[in-house]
Amino acid sequence: MTPALQLLGASARRGRLPVLIDVSLCVNPGEVLGVVGANGSGKTTLLRVALGLHPLHGGEARLAGRPVRGLSEAERAGLAGYLPQERRVGWNLPAWRVAALGAVHRAPVEAREAAFLALEEVGMAGLAERGVLDMSGGERARILLARLIATGAPLLAADEPAGGLDPDAQFLAMERLRARADAGAAVIATLHDLTLAARACDRLAVIAGGRLLAVGDPASALTPEVLAAAFALEGALIDSPAGPVLAAQRRTVSDLPPSVGVRGGSAEGRGGEV
Amino acid sequence: MRLSLALVVGLVVVIAIAVTFGETALSAWQYRQAFSDPASAPAEILWSIRAPRAIAAALVGAALGLAGATMQGLLRNPLADPGVLGVSGLAGLGAAVAIAGGLASLPGAVEAAALAGALVAGALVVTLAARLREPEALVLFGVALSAMGGALTALVFNLSPSPVTTAEVLSWLLGSVANRDWGDIGAALIPAGLGAALCAYAARGLRMLTLGEETAALSGLPMARLRAAAVAGAALLTGAAVAMAGVIGFVGLAAPHLVRGAVSDDPARTLVPSALAGAILLVAADLAARMIATDEELKLGVVTALFGAPLFALVAWRAARSWRA
Numbered sequence: 001m002t003p004a005l006q007l008l009g010a011s012a013r014r015g016r017l018p019v020l021i022d023v024s025l026c027v028n029p030g031e032v033l034g035v036v037g038a039n040g041s042g043k044t045t046l047l048r049v050a051l052g053l054h055p056l057h058g059g060e061a062r063l064a065g066r067p068v069r070g071l072s073e074a075e076r077a078g079l080a081g082y083l084p085q086e087r088r089v090g091w092n093l094p095a096w097r098v099a100a101l102g103a104v105h106r107a108p109v110e111a112r113e114a115a116f117l118a119l120e121e122v123g124m125a126g127l128a129e130r131g132v133l134d135m136s137g138g139e140r141a142r143i144l145l146a147r148l149i150a151t152g153a154p155l156l157a158a159d160e161p162a163g164g165l166d167p168d169a170q171f172l173a174m175e176r177l178r179a180r181a182d183a184g185a186a187v188i189a190t191l192h193d194l195t196l197a198a199r200a201c202d203r204l205a206v207i208a209g210g211r212l213l214a215v216g217d218p219a220s221a222l223t224p225e226v227l228a229a230a231f232a233l234e235g236a237l238i239d240s241p242a243g244p245v246l247a248a249q250r251r252t253v254s255d256l257p258p259s260v261g262v263r264g265g266s267a268e269g270r271g272g273e274v
Numbered sequence: 275m276r277l278s279l280a281l282v283v284g285l286v287v288v289i290a291i292a293v294t295f296g297e298t299a300l301s302a303w304q305y306r307q308a309f310s311d312p313a314s315a316p317a318e319i320l321w322s323i324r325a326p327r328a329i330a331a332a333l334v335g336a337a338l339g340l341a342g343a344t345m346q347g348l349l350r351n352p353l354a355d356p357g358v359l360g361v362s363g364l365a366g367l368g369a370a371v372a373i374a375g376g377l378a379s380l381p382g383a384v385e386a387a388a389l390a391g392a393l394v395a396g397a398l399v400v401t402l403a404a405r406l407r408e409p410e411a412l413v414l415f416g417v418a419l420s421a422m423g424g425a426l427t428a429l430v431f432n433l434s435p436s437p438v439t440t441a442e443v444l445s446w447l448l449g450s451v452a453n454r455d456w457g458d459i460g461a462a463l464i465p466a467g468l469g470a471a472l473c474a475y476a477a478r479g480l481r482m483l484t485l486g487e488e489t490a491a492l493s494g495l496p497m498a499r500l501r502a503a504a505v506a507g508a509a510l511l512t513g514a515a516v517a518m519a520g521v522i523g524f525v526g527l528a529a530p531h532l533v534r535g536a537v538s539d540d541p542a543r544t545l546v547p548s549a550l551a552g553a554i555l556l557v558a559a560d561l562a563a564r565m566i567a568t569d570e571e572l573k574l575g576v577v578t579a580l581f582g583a584p585l586f587a588l589v590a591w592r593a594a595r596s597w598r599a
Contacts, residue, residue: 053491077494084488090350091484091539104482105494131538147485 002065003028004155004186005050005080009059012049019045021210022059029154032178032187034201036194036222038231042210043190044085047157050188051082063155077105081151083144083158092131095124095143102150111150118146122176138169145173149180156180158189162196174200194231198222199243206230218244277536281550285332288557292328293320296564322455330454330462331560331574332553334519335529337466339552340545341511342526344473347480347541348504349413352534353590355526356512359412360419362523364395365516367423370430370443378442382461385517389465392516395419396509400502449520449575451560458518466514470549472507476500477542484541522575524582525552525559531589 003026012020020042027033035043048054050061052068061068063079071079081102089098099115106114119125122142132140141164148156158177162170174189174196181187181202191197197204198218206213206221208230214221219237227233227248235248300308300316308316342355349359356362368391369384377383402415427447434440479500482490490497515522529552530544537543556574559581563572 051492053488073496074494077492080492082489082492084486086486086488088486089484090486091541093481093484093540094538097481097538097540098485101482101485101489101493104478144485147489 001028003062004064005157005188006062006065007046007050007059008062010046010049010056010061011058012045012054013057014045018057019210020049020057023207023210023212024059025205025212025215027155027186027188029184029186030181031202032174032181032189032200034197034204034218035188035190035207036192036197036204036230037207037213041207041230043207044159045210046205046207047082047159047188047190051080051157052076053082074105077151077153079153080155080157081148081153083148083156083161085159085163087137087141087144087164089132089140089144092133094129095119095132095135095146096128098132098143099146099150102147103152114150114152115146118150119143121149121179122146122172138165141165141169141173145176149176153185155186155188158187160192161189162191162193170196171200194222194237194246195244198237198246222246277533277547278550281533281547281554285550285554285557288554288561289328289332292331292557292561293324295561296324326455326459327451327453327560328557330451330459330518331557333459333462333466334451334515334522335525335552335554335556336549337462337469337511337515337552338522338525338556339529340470340473340549341508341515342528342552343530343541343544343548344476344480344504344508344511345526346530347544348476348483348501348508350483350486351410351413352531353527353586354413354416355524356508356515357420357523357526359395359399359416359508360423361392361395361399361416361509361512362516362521363420363423363427365389365392365513366447366521367391367427367430368394369446369516369520370427373443373446374430374434374439384446385461388517389510389513391423392509392513395423396505396513399509400505445573446520447575448573449522449578450563450573451519451556452571454518462514462518464514465510465517469507469510469514472503472510473545476504476507477545480504480545481540481542520575522556522578524578524586525555527589528552528582528585529555531585 005027007023007025010020010023023046035046037043045054049056052061096115096119099118100111103111103114116125116128119128122145124142124146132143145161148158156177161173161177165173177187177189178200201218203216204218204221205215206226213230214226222237224236227235228251232251233248234251235246237244238247298319304316307314308320311317345354345356345359346352365388368387372384372387402412406412430443431440479495479497482493482495530548532551533547534544537547559577560574563574563577566572
């Protein structure tokens, strides 16, 4: 089976600063892969590099087995849908028109149809004619998720789909992405909430300082050692009736081994001490 | 669709009024003569003086309205218009340089210089738009370009050899569609038509940009090409308008604002109604400029600025109050 997304020793820079270092990773159809890491660890860059939105400095990025650099815009849109972190909507378009932008490369009638199906999927069909700027932040996030679903792409990449949402909406967003995976799509999502990530994803990729620290099912990826190195947290995933829960506290600076060169993690660890 | 139809009817009515009324009052018999005898004096007044003037105003208004709607869609900013991006400023500068350089007697030279100025501004904006993805950065660049155009135009005034030249440049910059003939209109139609076609091509890109650059980049649309088409189209339209009538502000700002609510904010569907609304606004403004009794006829650009500037303040005030993240 060809992975929907593949990074092979991918490196990237912002200016002269390396922001992604030798990352190899794949996302297969039918699975939800979560990308976790501290702020500034390179989660968003990883997505953007994989989608060809940020130039590679080394290695390769492939969509459905094809180098992303060689794809035309239309081909790339056929292989991947992207929900960026930026949620600003410029104009007060009706919800269905925003959702229809997911299928903008298709005929208008088809796009409209895909939009209404996607709105139904996120439970917003009743507000299809409402302007997106007249909605709450949570409702707007659902409309933008519907836009992603309406792409119908075999790979769905979502940058913090749960960011800024209330708990119920967070679970709903992940549940909808899971439904797409069950329908055969490959899903990659960056997440900040480790408990949510552990419950909602098949596999987790942990990155720190631009490097891939661990990949695997949540229990094997979020070990106490990885939590310490990537997040400066002391703790572990523990099982609960509702699923795994992260029980952790911040490590103090004196606990940190001097060898841990994690940019985001160590900075946050120091934050309280300064 | 229904909105555009209503606007077409409105435009026809306002043009008919502009052709019917003027400084010279005509009797009913003279109106009949204008239709029956093309060589008569009334026919001359209606078809060779008033009609081209009204059509020129409509064309300039439509070009500015369409350019404004395109700019606003591109920058996702309801305060954008050709003036804001510096396109009008450089077009005016082009005309000023041509007049001061003594090219005014050459037919079409001033117009060509204005168009060239607009295209230079357009090219600068296109080049920069590829580098700066943030619409805010582009607006700031436009402000700088406008200021630059203004400074260089002031320099032209400063260095101009005679007060006659200065007056000529100033008169151009104030904007007017008086004494335009059918030939002028034909000449402006070419760049304006090309610009309109480019804007129409860019329309779907403008709608996509509602969700920001990142989302648009992966939408499957050729965004770089659509963005370039939008800027080039707006520059051609603005250049054609400035070449025809000098620098006329605020129509590009006001027209999209007036129709946006009726098309549920959609930047693609704003284009055609904006062009029509711009045409109506400018024909009406020119009618006002002709009819308001003053010793010296009011300049069209002065009239639009008098009405437009308060509107600009109002739009800014509303935009600031309802600024939603």
